[in-house]
Amino acid sequence: MLEKFNLEGKVAIVTGASTGLGQGMAIGLAEAGANVVGVDYVEMPETQEKVEGLGKKFHGIVANLLTIDPVQDIVDQTVATFGKVDILINNAGIIRREDAINFTEKDWDDVMNINIKTVFFLSQAVAKQFIKQETGGKIINIASMLSYQGGIRVPSYTSSKSGVMGLTRLLANEWAKHNINVNAIAPGYMATNNTAPLRADEGRSEEILGRIPAGRWGTPADVAGPAVFLASSAADYVNGYTLAVDGGWLAR
Ligand code: NAP
Numbered sequence: 001m002l003e004k005f006n007l008e009g010k011v012a013i014v015t016g017a018s019t020g021l022g023q024g025m026a027i028g029l030a031e032a033g034a035n036v037v038g039v040d041y042v043e044m045p046e047t048q049e050k051v052e053g054l055g056k057k058f059h060g061i062v063a064n065l066l067t068i069d070p071v072q073d074i075v076d077q078t079v080a081t082f083g084k085v086d087i088l089i090n091n092a093g094i095i096r097r098e099d100a101i102n103f104t105e106k107d108w109d110d111v112m113n114i115n116i117k118t119v120f121f122l123s124q125a126v127a128k129q130f131i132k133q134e135t136g137g138k139i140i141n142i143a144s145m146l147s148y149q150g151g152i153r154v155p156s157y158t159s160s161k162s163g164v165m166g167l168t169r170l171l172a173n174e175w176a177k178h179n180i181n182v183n184a185i186a187p188g189y190m191a192t193n194n195t196a197p198l199r200a201d202e203g204r205s206e207e208i209l210g211r212i213p214a215g216r217w218g219t220p221a222d223v224a225g226p227a228v229f230l231a232s233s234a235a236d237y238v239n240g241y242t243l244a245v246d247g248g249w250l251a252r
Pocket of ligand 1: 091195
């Protein structure tokens with residue numbers, strides 16, 4: 001059975017791989033055997049070192065995913081470097097906090113552009129490559145607790161992450177016939193840059209921790225196992241599902 005989880009010889013693109021959950025998943029995939037293409041706004045020396053330390057290959061692409069301009073080049077560079085692509089993790093994402101009444105068009109557009117528009121067009125470009133290769137493939141989108149809940153002071157984030165869950169289902173429906181599995185992971189409250197302001201606010205932090213049955217913030221390593229599962233042939237008959245990795249937050 002464990003062979004089904006083995007990613008030896010697979011090639012995975014992970015966006016937002018410099019830090020946080022993206023770095024955790026890139027390392028997890030490499031631990032399971034995959035070579036990794038990391039995409040980020042900045043260079044990714046730490047992720048590269050960790051992936052290569054596991055004896056796997058790493059190719060970094062510095063690209064700004066606020067627009068879809070880099071999308072085709074990401075696929076082209078991956079194929080030029082490794083000859084193919086097997087796995088895409090759409091992880092790069094941002095959040096802007098402000099009362100809905102004062103929320104600006106820029107904070108709306110920036111978040112929607114990277115969190116949902118680029119997710120769609122990068123998935124489309126990678127799916128075209130999967131179809132060309134006739135190999136099928138795995139796409140894993142990163143959703144959020146705010147795919148299920150409204151949240152507060154994050155209108156574009158909630159809209160984008162609610163969209164990610166719906167888009168995951170739609171793409172799964174259209175592409176299952178090509179042996180492409182599209183699923184999502186919805187992380188709970190994880191200790192990364194994204195949640196630094198929440199953790200710095202003692203009141204909010206206590207409120208959040210009080211609702212997590214596991215009694216702790218999640219870590220990048222916590223999403224690595226679920227990512228390996230969804231990227232592997234152990235998940236060949238899992239289509240369009242969003243898996244919460246939340247220490248029980250949604251179960252409350
Ligand atoms: P993070 O530490 O801020 O990491 C986000 C990654 O995306 C960073 O590597 C970042 O690069 C990259 N990125 C940001 N803007 C970019 C751009 N314009 N172009 C290319 N890359 C860009 O946050 P995280 O918590 O690991 O978040 C990863 C994903 O999980 C996001 O989609 C987030 O919404 C989601 N998520 C997080 C939590 C949580 O509790 N942390 C919960 C639910 C969902 P830089 O380092 O250069 O900024």
